[in-house]
Amino acid sequence: MSAIIQSGQAGIGLAGLAGRRVRLGLIRDRILLFAVLVGGWEVLSHTVVDPLWISRPSLIAERLVALAASGELWRNTQRTLLEAVLGLALAFAVGVPLGIAMARYKYGHAVAEPFIMALHSLPRVALAPLFIIWFGIDLFSKVMMAFSTVLFIFMLNVHEGLKTIDRDLLDLLRTMRAPRHYVTRKVLLPWIVPWLIASLKIGVGLALIGAVVGELIGSSAGLGWYIEKSAGRLDTTGVFAGLVLLMAIAVAGNLVVARIERRFSSWRPS
Amino acid sequence: MSAVVALRQERSDSPSALPAKIAIRHLSVDYPSPDGRPVRVLQDVSLDVAPGEFVAVVGPSGCGKSTLLRVLSGLLQPASGTAAIDGRGVAEASDRIGFMFQRDTLLPWASVEDNILIGAELGPKRVDRARLGELIAFLKLKGFEKHRPHELSGGMRQRVSLGRLLAYEPEIFLMDEPFGALDSQTKAAMGRELLRIWSAHQRAVLFVTHDIEEAVTLADRVIVLSARPGRIRLDVQVDLERPRDPKLLRRDPRFLSLVERVWGALDVQPDL
Ligand SMILES: Nc1ncnc2c1ncn2[C@@H]1O[C@H](COP(=O)(O)OP(=O)(O)O)[C@@H](O)[C@H]1O
Ligand SMILES: [Mg+2]
Numbered sequence: 001m002s003a004i005i006q007s008g009q010a011g012i013g014l015a016g017l018a019g020r021r022v023r024l025g026l027i028r029d030r031i032l033l034f035a036v037l038v039g040g041w042e043v044l045s046h047t048v049v050d051p052l053w054i055s056r057p058s059l060i061a062e063r064l065v066a067l068a069a070s071g072e073l074w075r076n077t078q079r080t081l082l083e084a085v086l087g088l089a090l091a092f093a094v095g096v097p098l099g100i101a102m103a104r105y106k107y108g109h110a111v112a113e114p115f116i117m118a119l120h121s122l123p124r125v126a127l128a129p130l131f132i133i134w135f136g137i138d139l140f141s142k143v144m145m146a147f148s149t150v151l152f153i154f155m156l157n158v159h160e161g162l163k164t165i166d167r168d169l170l171d172l173l174r175t176m177r178a179p180r181h182y183v184t185r186k187v188l189l190p191w192i193v194p195w196l197i198a199s200l201k202i203g204v205g206l207a208l209i210g211a212v213v214g215e216l217i218g219s220s221a222g223l224g225w226y227i228e229k230s231a232g233r234l235d236t237t238g239v240f241a242g243l244v245l246l247m248a249i250a251v252a253g254n255l256v257v258a259r260i261e262r263r264f265s266s267w268r269p270s
Numbered sequence: 271m272s273a274v275v276a277l278r279q280e281r282s283d284s285p286s287a288l289p290a291k292i293a294i295r296h297l298s299v300d301y302p303s304p305d306g307r308p309v310r311v312l313q314d315v316s317l318d319v320a321p322g323e324f325v326a327v328v329g330p331s332g333c334g335k336s337t338l339l340r341v342l343s344g345l346l347q348p349a350s351g352t353a354a355i356d357g358r359g360v361a362e363a364s365d366r367i368g369f370m371f372q373r374d375t376l377l378p379w380a381s382v383e384d385n386i387l388i389g390a391e392l393g394p395k396r397v398d399r400a401r402l403g404e405l406i407a408f409l410k411l412k413g414f415e416k417h418r419p420h421e422l423s424g425g426m427r428q429r430v431s432l433g434r435l436l437a438y439e440p441e442i443f444l445m446d447e448p449f450g451a452l453d454s455q456t457k458a459a460m461g462r463e464l465l466r467i468w469s470a471h472q473r474a475v476l477f478v479t480h481d482i483e484e485a486v487t488l489a490d491r492v493i494v495l496s497a498r499p500g501r502i503r504l505d506v507q508v509d510l511e512r513p514r515d516p517k518l519l520r521r522d523p524r525f526l527s528l529v530e531r532v533w534g535a536l537d538v539q540p541d542l
Contacts, residue, residue, distance in 0.1 A: 168375045175343040175369040176392045176438060186388065190379050 083211035087146020099158025142214035149210035161195030290318035297351035313499035322472035326485035329495030368440025389437030504535035
């Protein structure tokens with residue numbers, strides 16, 4: 001847990017250590033590595049391996065351009081992004097209050113705990129067929145997939161964070177007769193920010209998994225659907241184009257979380 | 271001001287003439303222990319604090335001084351006996367209780383200013399910029415308004431706690447070794463300021479300290495508790511006229527003999 005929270009600081013440390021020149025060098029070397037990998041792939045597909053299996057970077061790039069031109073790229077990317085973001089937001093909106101309730105109502109939590117853990121351990125992927133029956137083949141079932149994958153992350157992390165809360169701080173506010181909403185706003189919520197950020201970091205990837213799994217099982221749009229459809233036709237170029245776009249979404253998501261983290265990393269529990 | 275003087279004199283003439291602000295009767299407090307048998311921390315403590323009286327409490331560490339304050343602030347239920355403020359149980363009391371914990375309890379993510387403003391937000395009146403600036407200057411925190419607690423020294427954090435307490439404008443002060451982390455110079459200065467605030471507002475103060483000279487310098491009365499379970503071992507009136515100058519006190523035979531008496535009471539260790 002704390003390792004996750006602190007990793008952002010390590011990043012800042014590296015930036016502080018590295019001067020401008022070192023940083024430019026780093027970027028150059030990363031581009032170099034990328035070129036070597038992609039170039040190697042390209043060469044491999046022209047010489048040793050049939051592109052039927054591994055496609056070819058140049059073909060994938062062509063496909064991406066074609067998809068962008070037809071509007072299909074944006075339609076599918078946007079769909080998957082929307083599913084994951086809505087699922088993540090819903091998991092946040094439901095998971096945080098549930099995590100707070102778990103910390104506040106200790107007996108109720110003790111009663112519910114085995115069931116919560118059982119649900120948490122259930123591979124959520126297996127829920128996809130049921131969700132498609134319940135929520136249909138469109139957007140909503142995928143949102144629920146993403147939601148169910150991330151929900152427990154928020155719930156359990158918030159609960160864990162609140163367990164470490166400084167009792168003296170709460171006692172002090174009690175002696176000052178602070179109303180409950182004041183304590184929640186001034187102490188509980190700020191206290192759990194590091195845990196929320198840690199949840200978000202894990203949650204971005206998991207929400208994407210939930211959405212794509214839902215799409216693979218049954219859908220009519222989205223990157224998962226596009227990958228499924230391409231694979232069905234042995235169109236590996238299509239599969240790789242979908243994977244590239246998924247990776248782009250994941251990277252963008254991580255960048256957003258890193259920004260949020262930098263904005264809020266003013267304090268960490270010691 | 272004359273009312274203040276009158277109040278002072280009346281009290282030193284006959285301390286029991288006023289109804290008690292804080293009344294503690296036969297108070298005993300237990301803590302649960304790992305082996306299941308409760309551990310007695312305070313044993314049959316009875317104590318009255320008059321309105322406007324400054325009472326210092328000293329005792330060996332672990333004797334229950336912090337526990338006593340926790341009971342008075344309503345955070346802890348006694349095993350037996352009662353604690354009342356203005357004749358009402360501490361939970362129902364209407365007075366604002368300003369508790370200063372032994373440990374600084376600041377919001378780690380909030381700036382010095384925001385931490386002090388907590389007191390104002392929960393207190394009786396809004397604190398405007400000017401008043402906040404005054405408070406910060408008085409606490410010698412100028413230039414640190416935007417700093418967060420982890421960027422401050424222990425003494426500075428304790429001063430922020432004091433600022434929050436003052437912004438809350440308590441009607442009763444419960445202070446648990448508030449200046450324990452300060453160097454002796456700052457400690458003396460803070461003590462002087464506490465006395466200034468106290469004499470201007472006439473609030474009852476229960477002040478826990480392990481510094482005997484500080485206790486005698488500041489207080490109207492010094493209570494000495496025994497080792498755990500804490501009982502009252504000595505309850506002595508400090509009849510030294512105010513304002514008191516710590517430098518002159520140090521050579522005052524009455525001051526020295528009081529310090530001596532408190533030391534004596536602390537030294538008695540029947541358990542050993
Ligand atoms: N929450 C608690 N649970 C169990 N024992 C406690 C608790 N708080 C304090 N104690 C014990 O009660 C005794 C008195 O504590 P305290 O009032 O903090 O002493 P003091 O402030 O005089 O040093 C100590 O021996 C301490 O170990
Ligand atoms: Mg103590």
